[in-house]
Amino acid sequence: SQQGEEDPQALSIQEGENATMNCSYKTSINNLQWYRQNSGRGLVHLILIRSNEREKHSGRLRVTLDTSKKSSSLLITASRAADTASYFCAGHGTGGFKTIFGAGTRLFVKA
Amino acid sequence: EPEVTQTPSHQVTQMGQEVILRCVPISNHLYFYWYRQILGQKVEFLVSFYNNEISEKSEIFDDQFSVERPDGSNFTLKIRSTKLEDSAMYFCATTGGSFQPQHFGDGTRLSIL
Numbered sequence: 494s495q496q497g498e499e500d501p502q503a504l505s506i507q508e509g510e511n512a513t514m515n516c517s518y519k520t521s522i523n524n525l526q527w528y529r530q531n532s533g534r535g536l537v538h539l540i541l542i543r544s545n546e547r548e549k550h551s552g553r554l555r556v557t558l559d560t561s562k563k564s565s566s567l568l569i570t571a572s573r574a575a576d577t578a579s580y581f582c583a584g585h586g587t588g589g590f591k592t593i594f595g596a597g598t599r600l601f602v603k604a
Numbered sequence: 605e606p607e608v609t610q611t612p613s614h615q616v617t618q619m620g621q622e623v624i625l626r627c628v629p630i631s632n633h634l635y636f637y638w639y640r641q642i643l644g645q646k647v648e649f650l651v652s653f654y655n656n657e658i659s660e661k662s663e664i665f666d667d668q669f670s671v672e673r674p675d676g677s678n679f680t681l682k683i684r685s686t687k688l689e690d691s692a693m694y695f696c697a698t699t700g701g702s703f704q705p706q707h708f709g710d711g712t713r714l715s716i717l
Contacts, residue, residue: 523703535608535695535708536647543703581647585703590652590660592637592706597646 499582499595507603512569514598516582517562523587525558527567530579530597539567539580574604610696610709618717620685625712627679627696636679637697637706638671640664647695653679654702683714691716 499516506512518525524543528536542549542558542565549556555568569576581597609628617623629636638650651661653671670682679698683690693713697706 526705528708535710536697536706538705538707541705583647588660590635590654590702591649591662593649594639594647 499580499598501598502596503599503601505601505603506572508572508574510572510602512572512576512600512602514567514580514582514600516565516567516595518565518582518584518593518595519563520584521587522560522584524585525556525565526583526585526592527554527556527565528581528583528594530581532578536581569600572600572602574602576600577602608696608698608707608709610694610712612712613710614713614715616715616717617686619688623683623686623714625681625683625694625696625714627681627698627709628677629679629696629698630700630707633698633700633707635659635699635702636671636673637699638681639695639697641693641695641711643692650681650694686714686716688716690714 524541526541527539529539530536540551540556542556553570558565579597579599581594583592583594585592611626636653639647641647649662651665652659668684673679693711695708695711697708699706
């Protein structure tokens with residue numbers, strides 16, 4: 494299976510704290526993407542990291558990728574209540590078409 | 605910002621009936637995807653579509669399912685003879701390049717009774 498797995502499954506933090514979510518995958522990827530999903534809505538793309546990159550930043554987001562361990566992490570710094578959502582990693586296979594999503598981490602940021 | 609539009613937002617259908625879910629991609633996008641998300645579970649890849657044909661499909665995408673782009677704009681997912689377990693959110697996603705971020709619609713909630 495190419496399934497990705499995230500941990501933790503759920504994370505509850507106070508506003509202002511950092512949130513770290515981890516993702517592992519099983520097969521070769523061209524890139525790994527992180528998405529956010531608010532309840533009942535579609536997924537919103539956050540950041541894409543290519544297989545030849547190790548770290549990427551976008552605003553309060555920092556993503557790392559370790560292809561030797563087939564793992565990635567998403568760090569959200571200085572969290573806000575509005576960051577409350579589910580976060581998914583998605584590995585885009587080298588074949589170019591199939592994207593496999595992990596089970597997601599539900600983040601709850603308390604004001 | 606351009607959006608992916610899905611209709612209907614909610615579809616309620618009797619078991620055994622056929623349903624067609626519709627998606628209007630972002631206009632210059634060439635790659636199209638359908639995903640399924642059963643309530644509270646992860647997003648599951650169903651199928652990708654490029655150059656008017658299926659490029660890849662998952663084990664879920666069996667003979668019950670079909671996709672097409674009938675008029676060059678809409679991208680549809682047809683589910684024949686629906687089952688109770690087809691109840692889920694169905695998301696369409698599109699992208700301009702095969703290795704680029706995907707843009708998702710807000711989904712169609714399909715309820716099979």
